[in-house]
Amino acid sequence: MAKVLSGAGLRGQVAGKTALSTVGVSGSGLTYRGYDVKDLAQNCDFEEVAHLILKGHLPTQAELDSYKNTLRSMRGLPVALKEVLERIPADAHPMDVLRTGCSMLGNLEGESSFDIQGQVTDRMLACFPSIICYWYRFSHDGVRVEVETDDDSIGGHFLHMLHGKKPNELHERVMHVSLILYAEHEFNASTFTARVCASTLSDMHSCVTGAIGSLRGPLHGGANEAAMEMIEGFTSADHAEEEMMGKLARKEKIMGFGHAIYSESDPRNEIIKQWSEKLANEVGDTVLYAASERCEAVMWREKKLFCNADFFHASAYNFMGIPTKLFTPIFVMSRLTGWAAHVMEQRADNRIIRPSADYTGEDLRPVTPIAER
Ligand SMILES: CC(=O)SCCNC(=O)CCNC(=O)[C@H](O)C(C)(C)COP(=O)(O)OP(=O)(O)OC[C@H]1O[C@@H](n2cnc3c(N)ncnc32)[C@H](O)[C@@H]1OP(=O)(O)O
Numbered sequence: 287m288a289k290v291l292s293g294a295g296l297r298g299q300v301a302g303k304t305a306l307s308t309v310g311v312s313g314s315g316l317t318y319r320g321y322d323v324k325d326l327a328q329n330c331d332f333e334e335v336a337h338l339i340l341k342g343h344l345p346t347q348a349e350l351d352s353y354k355n356t357l358r359s360m361r362g363l364p365v366a367l368k369e370v371l372e373r374i375p376a377d378a379h380p381m382d383v384l385r386t387g388c389s390m391l392g393n394l395e396g397e398s399s400f401d402i403q404g405q406v407t408d409r410m411l412a413c414f415p416s417i418i419c420y421w422y423r424f425s426h427d428g429v430r431v432e433v434e435t436d437d438d439s440i441g442g443h444f445l446h447m448l449h450g451k452k453p454n455e456l457h458e459r460v461m462h463v464s465l466i467l468y469a470e471h472e473f474n475a476s477t478f479t480a481r482v483c484a485s486t487l488s489d490m491h492s493c494v495t496g497a498i499g500s501l502r503g504p505l506h507g508g509a510n511e512a513a514m515e516m517i518e519g520f521t522s523a524d525h526a527e528e529e530m531m532g533k534l535a536r537k538e539k540i541m542g543f544g545h546a547i548y549s550e551s552d553p554r555n556e557i558i559k560q561w562s563e564k565l566a567n568e569v570g571d572t573v574l575y576a577a578s579e580r581c582e583a584v585m586w587r588e589k590k591l592f593c594n595a596d597f598f599h600a601s602a603y604n605f606m607g608i609p610t611k612l613f614t615p616i617f618v619m620s621r622l623t624g625w626a627a628h629v630m631e632q633r634a635d636n637r638i639i640r641p642s643a644d645y646t647g648e649d650l651r652p653v654t655p656i657a658e659r
């Protein structure tokens with residue numbers, strides 16, 4: 287059953303057109319350009335899905351090889367950008383680092399014309415993992431990591447730089463799945479931010495920088511990090527249940543649950559959950575996955591709230607040895623495809639986005655001279 291959408295937050299109001307995705311059309315589904323996300327996650331690499339979203343069709347093998355080669359050739363960072371990253375302290379939030387990195391890239395390699403929107407997007411797709419890992423490894427380990435690796439995929443490139451060794455097959459596959467699941471989601475808050483910015487005919491880097499800021503919050507992309515911070519405190523499934531009941535009694539919001547559009551489930555959850563279980567078995571985990579499953583059961587039993595895409599991403603990323611603060615930047619590495627495609631779509635049929643407000647302030651009144659106030 288579809289969710290009844292009304293009330294504040296522009297809920298249920300049509301704010302534009304898109305050919306990129308459908309969200310919750312039958313109450314739970316997600317499609318990218320007509321393909322079910324489950325089908326894509328099972329059968330594609332992330333780069334195929336990025337090609338689908340950005341260039342309009344699933345690539346042939348030759349197109350995919352060429353696209354991967356192009357992205358591989360764009361992984362390097364300009365010296366001036368590395369210098370900026372080296373000045374950002376280790377206790378900065380990686381989302382702020384990425385926001386700055388994107389903005390700095392716009393200063394160095396700006397979008398001089400909308401004709402190169404595809405190239406600047408590919409460049410960001412290729413070098414965002416480099417930005418995150420260059421800063422992270424420099425600020426945390428004192429290492430100037432080599433960002434121009436020969437890894438086949440964006441996810442492999444990221445894990446290689448982060449851990450200093452190529453990932454195993456399972457981890458690289460999970461990265462493909464994760465990046466596919468996060469790639470696009472209609473008019474969510476960060477994408478809408480990008481579209482509003484695009485509607486003023488601003489440049490791609492500004493649109494993406496703004497979108498990164500919107501994704502950062504815990505009600506949106508930041509929920510995967512917040513979910514991890516919660517579940518890492520649980521020592522067993524029973525402990526998780528006890529803590530969750532306490533949170534519900536105190537009416538706390540539980541990050542990683544609920545959704546603005548889906549009514550019964552988030553289709554991305556069952557997919558990432560399966561991969562999280564595989565990773566739990568790989569690392570011999572006996573606590574985190576079981577505790578996460580118990581949270582899911584308690585939230586459904588008590589509140590009919592379901593896990594969104596973020597909840598089982600937390601344990602999955604943790605099992606791959608990814609630091610919690612890097613969870614939301616991975617979301618950026620993926621959602622960049624959706625943001626950029628929406629910017630291009632907005633530009634192709636643009637009118638400046640400028641809604642109205644119900645005024646709730648004072649009636650008209652004269653200015654009292656300053657000496658009399
Ligand atoms: C990739 C993503 O961005 S997915 C979303 C990630 N965000 C989170 O996981 C944060 C936690 N979840 C939430 O805050 C919300 O569910 C949102 C922001 C995702 C959606 O917000 P809304 O559309 O306003 O939620 P909705 O209208 O379904 O809320 C219905 C009720 O359930 C409650 N509720 C919704 N989610 C939660 C939650 N995670 N924990 C506790 N209560 C919740 C709401 O407070 C609301 O109660 P109320 O009517 O008494 O105020």
Ligand SMILES: O=C([O-])CC(=O)C(=O)O
Nearest residue numbers: 470471473474475546595
């Ligand atoms: O659609 C939303 O509101 C949030 C979400 O799940 C996403 O952006 O992936």
